[in-house]
Amino acid sequence: MKKLTVIIIVLAILNPHSHAEAAQxxxxxxxxxxxxxxxxxxxxxxxxxxxxxxxxxxxVPLCAGGADNPANMQWQTVTEAKAKDRLERKQCAALRKARNGH
Known part of the structure; x- marks a missing residue:
């Protein structure tokens, strides 16, 4: 999980798009x-x-600059997805806060 966290942070810094933009x-x-x-x-x-x-x-989550294409997709069990989603929500919120200078 630490490796994933680092990847998310690095990609988010390199990609200034907001979570709302990524979701669209x-x-x-x-x-x-x-x-x-x-x-x-x-x-x-x-x-x-x-x-x-x-x-x-x-x-790589969309909020962290991950692409919405098959190369950035994987099958994941529902249980694994829920755990990863909880972590990503926290990380992406922190990234949005950092981008906004808070």
Whole structure:
């Protein structure tokens, strides 16, 4: 997790976009392309439809300058995603605060 934290901070410093701007960049097309290229690791093992127990995650969060494309996406269990999301929310909030000079 420390390595992920460092990556997020470095990318966020290099990319001055806000979380709100990053959130707007989410692309259904990118998600579709990822699903097309990566079979669901869950029991269904499909490329389309629900992937029980898994979500598509941005490896480098959008708020930290991560790209919204398949190269920055991975399958992640729901449990792992919740833990990573909690950490990223804190880190991204701190980055926004730092960018705004607070």
């Amino acid at each position: 960049k989410r692309s259904a097309k990118a998600k579709y392309q990822f699903r097309k290229e990566h079979i669901c690791p869950g029991p269904a093992g499909t490329r389309y439809g629900k992937c029980e127990g898994y979500v598509i995650d941005h490896i």
